[in-house]
Amino acid sequence: MTHVALVGPEIEENLSLRYIASSLAARGHTSDIVAFNGPTDFGPAIARIMETNPAVVGISLAFQWRASDFFAFAVALREAGFRGHVTAGGHFGTFAAREILTDFPEFDSICVQEAEETFATLTDHVGTGRALEGIAGLWLRDAGGTAYSTGHPALPDLATLPWPDRRGEPAACFGHGIAPLVSSRGCYAKCSFCCIAAWHEQSLPGKRYRLRDVDDVAAEMVEMQRTRGIDIFVFHDDNFFVPGHRKNIDRFNALADALERRGIGDFATVVKARPTDVTPAVFEVLKKRLRAIRCYIGIETDADQGLSTLQRWAQSKQNHRAIEVARSLDLYACFNMLLFDPDTTVESIETNLAFMRFAPEFPSNFGRVELYAGTPLLARMAAEGRCRGDYLSWDYTLGDARAERVFQLSMRCFDERNFGVDALANRIMGTRFDIEVFRHFHPDLFRQEWAEEGKALSRAMTLSGADSLERIVRFVKDGGSASAEEALVAEETTKLRAAEDAVRGNARDLARTLLATVKRGKPLTWIGDRVATPLQKAREVA
Ligand code: SF4
The missing domain is CATH 3.40.50.280 (Cobalamin-binding domain)
Structure with missing residues (x-):
């Protein structure tokens, strides 16, 4: 030993x-x-x-x-x-x-x-x-x-791999235990910026993704519920979905059947999806049978240029459909926008701002595509001689000078809001999660107006952000002088912080109201969103 x-x-x-x-x-x-x-x-x-x-x-x-x-x-x-x-x-x-x-x-x-x-x-x-x-x-x-x-290892057999060690107290939201798990490894897509895709690419020839048997997944979930009080299962699969809507419907139904056979109590799930995975039929099963209360939808970009640079294998109409499906099912969804990439133009930024305005009630965040080790995008940028720094942190300048200027100005204004565990963009996702947990597990005490309040908080964040970004874009398009930048940043920062103060205060009040009603546990609004990885940004390179 x-x-x-x-x-x-x-x-x-x-x-x-x-x-x-x-x-x-x-x-x-x-x-x-x-x-x-x-x-x-x-x-x-x-x-x-x-x-x-x-x-x-x-x-x-x-x-x-x-x-x-x-x-x-x-x-x-x-x-x-x-x-x-x-x-x-x-x-x-x-x-x-x-x-x-x-x-x-x-x-x-x-x-x-x-x-x-x-x-x-x-x-x-x-x-x-x-x-x-x-x-x-x-x-x-x-x-x-x-x-x-020493050579590539044989990949573990997911059917025989021991379940993960579950020592310690689980996280909880209003007393409902939360645990992450995976039902698969790998992703069928191949986005140019994604280290997950690059990682599984290393194992080729072989499967890009491997699935666990649904009965084994159900057994792990039921065991966690019985031994640890887990009610909320956060699927951290690289991609919870397989290619083919029918196959997803069948797999989700099979998992739900297996859970019922094993006598699971009330439970909820959290999943991630590509926009291309989102159809009314698939998501109805996801919501009704797998009881999804939150879905991260990987929108990333709505601009044709961005979709091509990032090799998303998705189209703008699929992004829009994904939001419409979530909206029609009243399913809490959230997403990130990779507003800046090496080829971004001012027009792409404007397209993405329009998308944020199209889905304002869904929490979203934005940042720049970073150059991760092993990815095709890093290889491309290296071949073009556009990387600065070293393997610890690659930096780059956007090809379009105006887009780069928008990026630099907006990061100065949004840094505090967008990045890190305590960023309000992340906290608000926690508040929205609180509302959904309450609604799912305590429907008798729930008031619909809280759901509307949650959406209003997200809307205030999204629209104040989009307004500010649009003013920055206009400044750049109008050829604003370098000497005017400080005043612009100061003005936008003041407006953004004021909007955030209002949202933060309302979110805390709402969390207090929820807690006073449910009278158990704590809301994620207080302890931070523990079910989403905050948006990352590269460290500055000298
Ligand atoms: S869909 Fe997500 S996990 Fe799959 S390759 Fe693209 S970014 Fe990576």
Whole structure:
């Protein structure tokens, strides 16, 4: 038996760490899950590892934007005197394995791809002092210190993979337990900016996506409800949907049947969809039988230019249909707009602003497409000589000078609203979630006016944002001078913060009213949205 520390973000249950923890347990090893969500966790996490002295530390490098934090963590761990094996994995770790082992002697290895089997075998070998060279799925250093790969690992069989470790108290909304899970891995699409698509592409030839048996998924859900009080199941599948509307209807019905057969109590689900997946028939099943209370719809862009640059395999009419379907079913949906990409023009921005105005009652957020490791978009930008920085954080300038100026000005105005866990754009999604949880689980106490209030909050956010963006676009189109920029930013910032103050106050009042009525647990409005990953932005590159 060997003891392992698994370090990573745990804002919600981190499934990548927890799948590894259960695979380690199946081999007789023990593990600690050490949360590192932000600066305040840094010292305590180091102290905990030094105290428990594991033989192996595994660091989750899923998010490129947090990689530097975790590299600093590995450095601090070594400085504190840790002498065990340090490995890392995840999407970013996989794509940047060579660079990491070249630049950071603190790491002994990198586990690439889906690493349950690789990590467990590595732990077997470290625990018994055996060499690691024969384990597929690793990056190591040779005698001369040069990084090399031991080859692509066999992907785990989802039918036999142990369910993720569920230690600890689950998150909850008004006392209803929330847990993430996956019913599949991979995505059938191939968007140019997406590290998920690039990651699964590495495994080709083979399936772009693999599905779990619905009966196994149902068994995991019922077990979680009975043992942990989970009522809200957040599906974090790369893509919850398969290509083919009929197939989705059949799969969702089969999952609902399996849940009923197993006697699940009242429950709700949260899913993500591509706009192309959204049809009235599919979403009726999703809402009625799988009891979806929230769906993230990956709109990303409504401009033909953006849809082409991002290789979305979707059309504007499908974006509009997706919103209309959600609206007609009164299903809470939310989306992000990648308003800025390398080819964005002012006209594309205007098209996307029109889309935001078309769907104002659905919470949305916007930002720039970042260049993630392993993606076709990064490769394209590198080939065009347009990347600045290094593998830790690539930066770029939009090709269209006017669009770049809109981007720079808008980021100065919207930074506080759009980015980070505490950004109001994220908090409002929590408020909307509170309303839906209340409506679903306590219909007898629910008042329809709260749903309308929630929509009004989102509308106020969207429209104040769109108004401000439009004024910025007009300033740029009119050739506003550089010396006038400060005044513009100051004016827009004042207007935006005023709108946000009003929305924040109303959201808190609404959450208080909901809580006073339901009299159980806490609303997500207070504790932050724990069921959505906040929009990310790249760190500034000097
Ligand atoms: S649909 Fe989503 S998960 Fe699939 S490739 Fe596109 S961005 Fe990635």
